Amino acid sequence: MDIHIQLTAVDYLILSSYFVFVLGIGFTLKRFMKGGAAFLTSGRSIPAWVTGLAFLSANLGAQEVIGMAASGAKYGIMTSHFYWVGAIPAMVFLAIFMMPFYYGSKARSVPEYLKMRFDEKTRGFNAISFAVMTIFSSGISLHALAKLLEVLVHWNYWTCMFVSAFIVLVYIFLGGLTSAIYNEVLQFFMIVFGFAPLVFLGLKDVNGWTALKEKLIPVATEQHFAAGTWTHSWVHMGSAFDNPMGINWVGMVVGLGFVLSFGYWCTDFLVVQRAMAANSMSAARRTPLIAAIPKMLFPALVILPGMIAIALHHSSGGHFLPLADDGTPDYNMTIPAMLAKYFPTGLLGIGFTALMASFMSGMAGNVTAFNTVWTYDIYQSYLVKNQSDSHYLWMGRWATVFGIIVSIGAAIIAKQFNNIMDMLQLVFGFVNAPLFATFLLGMFWKRTTGHGAFWGLLGGTVFAALFHLFAITEGGSPSWIKGGALAQKFVFHSDMGKNFWMAIVAWSACFFLTVAISVATRRTKTDAELTGLVYSLTPKPKSEDEPWLQRPAVLGAIIMAVAILMNFIFA
Amino acid sequence: MNFDLRLPVGLMFVVFGLILTAVGLFGSPELTAKSLGINMNLWWGLVQLAFGGVMLLLAARGKQK
Numbered sequence: 001m002d003i004h005i006q007l008t009a010v011d012y013l014i015l016s017s018y019f020v021f022v023l024g025i026g027f028t029l030k031r032f033m034k035g036g037a038a039f040l041t042s043g044r045s046i047p048a049w050v051t052g053l054a055f056l057s058a059n060l061g062a063q064e065v066i067g068m069a070a071s072g073a074k075y076g077i078m079t080s081h082f083y084w085v086g087a088i089p090a091m092v093f094l095a096i097f098m099m100p101f102y103y104g105s106k107a108r109s110v111p112e113y114l115k116m117r118f119d120e121k122t123r124g125f126n127a128i129s130f131a132v133m134t135i136f137s138s139g140i141s142l143h144a145l146a147k148l149l150e151v152l153v154h155w156n157y158w159t160c161m162f163v164s165a166f167i168v169l170v171y172i173f174l175g176g177l178t179s180a181i182y183n184e185v186l187q188f189f190m191i192v193f194g195f196a197p198l199v200f201l202g203l204k205d206v207n208g209w210t211a212l213k214e215k216l217i218p219v220a221t222e223q224h225f226a227a228g229t230w231t232h233s234w235v236h237m238g239s240a241f242d243n244p245m246g247i248n249w250v251g252m253v254v255g256l257g258f259v260l261s262f263g264y265w266c267t268d269f270l271v272v273q274r275a276m277a278a279n280s281m282s283a284a285r286r287t288p289l290i291a292a293i294p295k296m297l298f299p300a301l302v303i304l305p306g307m308i309a310i311a312l313h314h315s316s317g318g319h320f321l322p323l324a325d326d327g328t329p330d331y332n333m334t335i336p337a338m339l340a341k342y343f344p345t346g347l348l349g350i351g352f353t354a355l356m357a358s359f360m361s362g363m364a365g366n367v368t369a370f371n372t373v374w375t376y377d378i379y380q381s382y383l384v385k386n387q388s389d390s391h392y393l394w395m396g397r398w399a400t401v402f403g404i405i406v407s408i409g410a411a412i413i414a415k416q417f418n419n420i421m422d423m424l425q426l427v428f429g430f431v432n433a434p435l436f437a438t439f440l441l442g443m444f445w446k447r448t449t450g451h452g453a454f455w456g457l458l459g460g461t462v463f464a465a466l467f468h469l470f471a472i473t474e475g476g477s478p479s480w481i482k483g484g485a486l487a488q489k490f491v492f493h494s495d496m497g498k499n500f501w502m503a504i505v506a507w508s509a510c511f512f513l514t515v516a517i518s519v520a521t522r523r524t525k526t527d528a529e530l531t532g533l534v535y536s537l538t539p540k541p542k543s544e545d546e547p548w549l550q551r552p553a554v555l556g557a558i559i560m561a562v563a564i565l566m567n568f569i570f571a
Numbered sequence: 572m573n574f575d576l577r578l579p580v581g582l583m584f585v586v587f588g589l590i591l592t593a594v595g596l597f598g599s600p601e602l603t604a605k606s607l608g609i610n611m612n613l614w615w616g617l618v619q620l621a622f623g624g625v626m627l628l629l630a631a632r633g634k635q636k
């Protein structure tokens with residue numbers, strides 16, 4: 001049984017009007033793009049509500065909408081750990097403790113902050129690994145989109161890929177980061193308006209939340225889990241054998257909640273760049289907090305449809321989701337299956353456009369992060385120094401073209417990987433997991449040296465890769481991609497568990513190596529040079545003159561309290 | 572920079588709202604049957620129209636300042 005979405009003229013009208021607006025924003029912004037700074041950093045001129053929604057939307061790539069709905073079906077409400085444990089605390093931490101250094105240092109990128117705080121080699125390492133990673137992520141989004149459209153509406157794979165890449169290219173080429181940010185906000189609203197009716201109709205169809213909980217009991221028991229496994233996020237986390245994620249609470253809290261989450265939200269330039277484009281320090285600090293509010297509610301929009309879909313799949317005797325080759329449900333088809341079932345033409349156009357928007361925003365976010373890092377941290381730093389701002393505008397524009405062409409290449413590579421999520425986690429594990437240790441030490445311990453940071457970071461990445469070569473998932477056959485290629489020393493219950501523990505290993509290795517090497521090496525930067533870059537040497541930003549609700553600490557505390565409450569309600 | 576984002580957001584949702592409302596009013600009853608007997612196009616069209624309208628209103632007010 002395949003899912004097919006039948007679009008009519010009205011749906012095409014909606015889809016094409018959306019693209020008119022997307023491109024229109026690019027064309028309108030073209031006249032403001034007077035130099036490299038305007039193009040690559042938006043000239044630090046954007047209000048907080050816009051950067052906040054873009055901050056969230058840049059993360060709404062392939063892994064978010066399709067992947068989180070898939071996880072909702074596969075793991076139930078435990079998926080909420082990716083939000084209330086694996087996102088909100090890190091976003092609040094970024095706003096309160098880290099944004100003052102990112103924004104206050106006037107760094108134009110995360111690698112540039114590393115250059116200011118440490119040295120050239122640390123920046124170079126981060127810039128190059130980040131550039132590679134963003135291109136991969138962009139390519140994965142592109143591939144996932146093209147594949148999905150091929151299956152759903154029978155459009156040609158290559159046409160889909162080139163047309164969507166071309167649209168992203170045009171609006172970034174014209175309007176730079178501002179265009180990407182504005183379109184991300186458009187995409188954010190599109191996703192909310194496109195998926196909210198899905199949740200409403202789905203819930204109505206299963207007769208509400210209480211009835212859904214009942215329907216999810218056989219889903220759990222049939223897979224030999226306790227009855228409430230799909231509707232409790234914490235209760236069944238005592239042992240990795242008791243839940244479908246195959247991980248215990250320690251690995252989840254430390255691996256996802258601390259290492260991966262802080263590594264992504266606090267150091268990944270893709271999201272941090274949005275906050276850096278804000279028009280004031282206060283707006284920059286509020287950016288992640290404004291993003292955290294909708295982020296906290298997103299489980300209702302993306303996880304709940306997955307839970308509804310698996311309940312319907314089960315109660316219909318396995319006739320709702322299409323089946324994969326091995327006979328298990330094809331979880332990635334959750335959202336498309338729901339769209340096809342409930343949405344009449346018209347509304348279908350909105351939902352379908354939202355789906356496309358989510359992929360394109362993920363891709364555009366990566367492309368803008370790539371062109372800034374390429375232009376400032378690689379091109380300007382190592383290749384062509386001391387040119388005029390308009391020269392870097394030219395380079396930024398062409399980096400966009402180059403980035404998109406390489407993304408298409410990455411998409412072709414991505415075709416051989418089946419599970420987007422695992423692949424992304426693997427890459428983030430190697431590169432991002434150790435990175436947060438470097439930032440934590442760099443921002444809060446002035447004794448951290450450039451040598452310590454660089455070798456610690458490299459060591460952490462190497463440890464991650466080594467761990468990967470010796471670790472395997474139960475029942476899996478050893479391979480370079482799946483792990484355990486050299487030996488199977490560490491056996492995990494699930495891929496996710498293995499990835500979380502790999503992140504923990506990488507982070508710890510980086511942390512201890514950085515401390516040890518920093519103590520053994522001489523400081524090269526004076527206290528004066530580190531002012532504005534390190535916590536103990538920087539005057540605290542004043543927020544007393546703002547209305548109390550706009551103060552980062554107050555807003556952050558409220559958001560944390562609500563997130564904790566959510567964990568309790570759905571425990 | 573002098574380009575208020577609320578303007579395109581508002582315009583886009585007014586356009587979508589109008590399209591959906593029209594489908595809701597003049598579309599065949601089969602469409603309603605698909606969304607569990609609720610005329611979702613009409614209702615959701617009106618919601619989007621209202622959202623778009625508010626955004627445009629805010630943009631207009633922002634311009635006056």
